[in-house]
Amino acid sequence: MFDDRSPTRAPSIEVRGLTMAFAARVIMRDVDFTVKPGSILALIGGSGSGKSTILRAMVGLLRPASGSVAYDGADYWSSPPADRTALARRFGVLFQGGALWSSLTLEENVILPMQMLGRGTRRDWTTKARERLEMVGLADAAARLPAEISGGMRKRAGIARALALDPSVLFLDEPSAGLDPIASRRLDDLLLSLREHLGASIVIVTHELASVFAIADTCVFLDAGTQTALPQDRPTELRDHGPTPLVRAFLRREDPNERRSAP
Numbered sequence: 001m002f003d004d005r006s007p008t009r010a011p012s013i014e015v016r017g018l019t020m021a022f023a024a025r026v027i028m029r030d031v032d033f034t035v036k037p038g039s040i041l042a043l044i045g046g047s048g049s050g051k052s053t054i055l056r057a058m059v060g061l062l063r064p065a066s067g068s069v070a071y072d073g074a075d076y077w078s079s080p081p082a083d084r085t086a087l088a089r090r091f092g093v094l095f096q097g098g099a100l101w102s103s104l105t106l107e108e109n110v111i112l113p114m115q116m117l118g119r120g121t122r123r124d125w126t127t128k129a130r131e132r133l134e135m136v137g138l139a140d141a142a143a144r145l146p147a148e149i150s151g152g153m154r155k156r157a158g159i160a161r162a163l164a165l166d167p168s169v170l171f172l173d174e175p176s177a178g179l180d181p182i183a184s185r186r187l188d189d190l191l192l193s194l195r196e197h198l199g200a201s202i203v204i205v206t207h208e209l210a211s212v213f214a215i216a217d218t219c220v221f222l223d224a225g226t227q228t229a230l231p232q233d234r235p236t237e238l239r240d241h242g243p244t245p246l247v248r249a250f251l252r253r254e255d256p257n258e259r260r261s262a263p
């Protein structure tokens with residue numbers, strides 16, 4: 001029988017002293033932050049600052065040069081492979097682009113992770129897929145192909161697929177890229193309602209400042225210049241009282257190099 005229990009409680013996630021590097025090139029060093037169960041954390045910073053790289057370390061795709069990513073106290077990267085697989089089953093991931101299989105309907109796309117896991121029957125999978133599509137407002141589009149729907153709908157279908165295995169943590173890399181402001185706002189509302197109804201924690205990489213202020217409980221600003229992250233804080237706090245001019249300017253959409261002329 002398909003394991004249809006409600007999602008396991010969201011874990012406490014602790015990132016400590018995380019250093020990410022490609023060969024000898026360090027991208028970020030000594031990054032620390034915590035994702036409290038059921039909270040939403042945004043990773044922000046300029047292009048190329050290392051947001052996706054840190055996300056990849058959190059979901060088990062890229063081994064850190066040093067430091068730890070612990071789920072309820074268990075460090076992912078020093079756990080045995082079987083424990084890592086068990087931890088990763090609790091993750092729902094929407095990658096940049098969030099590609100769906102173009103030859104499969106939305107329902108079939110959502111069924112795919114369940115089918116690959118191999119538990120349950122096709123009928124269980126179909127029921128679950130319809131439930132997930134309904135959650136993201138796509139119940140009526142279940143039989144459509146990705147090419148037949150809008151970009152915003154495709155993003156929501158990607159989220160439905162990420163929810164297929166009842167994740168307790170949802171990782172989203174640039175979910176609103178390419179969406180118009182209204183679709184982007186709908187996506188924010190969806191994420192808030194998923195957090196409320198599933199109790200899942202959400203880690204989001206985004207360039208959308210409106211989203212950061214609308215949904216993130218806390219954020220971590222990555223500074224590519226110093227290759228360090230600023231201490232985690234609430235978005236409004238970082239904007240108004242952040243420890244560096246750069247983060248305050250970033251969250252106000254100001255050019256930090258632009259001198260303000262006297263009135």
Ligand SMILES: Nc1ncnc2c1ncn2[C@@H]1O[C@H](COP(=O)(O)OP(=O)(O)OP(=O)(O)O)[C@@H](O)[C@H]1O
Pocket residue numbers: 022027045046047048049050051052053054
């Ligand atoms: N596989 C890789 N090999 C070597 N360097 C890489 C690799 N992946 C990323 N990088 C480099 O690491 C740095 C951080 O990249 P990353 O994609 O994490 O940044 P980002 O903050 O998510 O950027 P963006 O907002 O533009 O998506 C960049 O300089 C990038 O060129």
